[in-house]
Amino acid sequence: MSQVASAGRHPVVLPMTATQRELWRCRHDLGPCPAHTRALRLTGTVDDTRLAASARQVVATIDVLRAGFVTEPGEAPVVQPASPRVQQTTVDGDGTCLDVLDNHRRSAGQHSAPSVVVSVVRTAPAEVVLAVSGHPLLVDLRSLYLLLGAVMQHYLGRFRPDEYPTFTQAAAACAELAGQHGGRIAWWSRQLDRWPRPVDGPAVRARHQAQLSMTRSRWQRLCQVSAHAGNAGPLAIVALLTWWGQHTEPARRPVFQTTFDLRDYAGLGPVIGPFTDRLVFAVDTTDLTTMTFQDLVRRVHAGLLDSVVRYVPYGALRRFATERAPGELPGEVLINYCRTPPTSDTTRGERTLARHGLSIELFRESDLALRGAGADPGRAAIELELAEHRDGEALLVRADPARFPPDRVDALVRGLDRQIDQVTAQPSIRLADLPAD
Structure with missing residues (x-):
């Protein structure tokens, strides 16, 4: 079973930050920058459909995930507006899951259309993998962990969008810093x-x-x-x-x-x-x-x-x-x-999660890091x-x-x-x- 859904409101066009412009230069001079993937393993009682719905709600609130970018204000977009996707599927075991996530990583890292893919993958009757794959022009490595945390917050009824600053606010602060x-x-x-x-x-x-x-x-x-x-x-x-x-x-x-x-x-x-x-x-x-x-x-x-x-x-x-x-x-x-x-020690068996019938840990982080090599x-x-x-x-x-x-x-x-x-x-x-x- 596999379900694919696009998530997001109307796209926006934003000016690139200094770090994005450097990535854009490297992308043309040295070749495409592969996307990254990071994931959580959820063990216990998980409603896959509700988790995927939480992912769609979260990515719809994050402006950078549906943005296109210009190198300078007033120019035509050099990066077309992204269309974040949420994919839900069932596989047999970790090995197949890694292969599925690798395909999602390649999809997010397409040279012509960088994007973000959130994956909800059931690997066993009591195990679900929640993953985020993203192109570095849109999200850095720490953002993947932040997105994973935001989706889990929404799933558990704790997500507060105003706790996450917008890209526009942060980019303005970085521009002031660069000056x-x-x-x-x-x-x-x-x-x-x-x-x-x-x-x-x-x-x-x-x-x-x-x-x-x-x-x-x-x-x-x-x-x-x-x-x-x-x-x-x-x-x-x-x-x-x-x-x-x-x-x-x-x-x-x-x-x-x-x-x-x-x-x-x-x-x-x-x-x-x-x-x-x-x-x-x-x-x-x-x-x-x-x-x-x-x-x-x-x-x-x-x-x-x-x-x-x-x-x-x-x-x-x-x-x-x-x-x-x-x-x-x-x-x-x-x-x-x-x-x-980050490590799994702080979430594996944590009491508050246990009350929801859940235990959370990082999913095969070193394997995912190696697959994103280069x-x-x-x-x-x-x-x-x-x-x-x-x-x-x-x-x-x-x-x-x-x-x-x-x-x-x-x-x-x-x-x-x-x-x-x-x-x-x-x-x-x-x-x-x-x-x-």
Whole structure:
């Protein structure tokens, strides 16, 4: 059984934000940006039809989901108004469900008509998967989780549309923010003079993939190493990558890029839309061998904060850099999610949900993340992403084989596996005593 319904009111046409214009440029220069999918597994008593109706009601209230976009006010739309869809079906098991969601992801990611698809998929008598697939021009990764939460709020009678700011409100705040960066360019000019340029070469879409799985307790111990920075485990991963990079290419100062959520930076609230930009930051490696691992984590945090407080939209920074010298911005390693990712622990078996006969958890997050591989529209040589994997976490690594051969990437992952045990057992270990591979 399969039911398909279009959801939404009259379409609207909106001007693109700075981050959308950068995605639009990358889409034409480097190829289409694949859509993302994230999903929840609902176990218990679920009314599929009522859940699909809740999805239609929610997407009808979110302006960006039915919008077309212009690059500049007054121009013809370069992105035609979207038509969000809600699809309801029944399949046999998780494997078939993943295939169905993959088809929905491809549908949402069509080059000619980017859109959002909400899927209600019954996989077993007592299990339903609620999924959202969306094109990055319309929704970023965090928006997928926000949409999933909004649909569940509506299903449980708790949805309040006024709690979700409109795209127009958030875009205006971002435009005001973008207009304030003029005085920061001098600082960025000095940094770009010091930072190495990326190694020349064409972008490679086919990437070698590797995965490092960790139990939840092991991941939590790694997060505690960076407790001073809010238990941000990804900072510890960046520190390990810095140490690895200094051994493999000691002459190159480590420069990273990371996704940067403007909701937190600009106080936008839980707005649904494409409000993730990219940030470039460097790590000071002066006297590295005399430091402890915790010292290096602090330097990673300091380098990240230096770039945060001097934030310039990635597109504007890229244009400024290419005016000085052709090529891409520094930072061959891209960290998706420079924060602790969501987990199922807070919803699985939660008491309020249990009163409704429900338990909720993330559905196969690492599998969905890998199926959306290659979503980076830039030229990062290595992409890293964190995702829930069974009852733990997975560090997903995708690498350009022309820059980092597969055997080197596999060796990196094996080295990280060993080093995580060492630094969690002894966070104050001297870097000179920490093998780099």
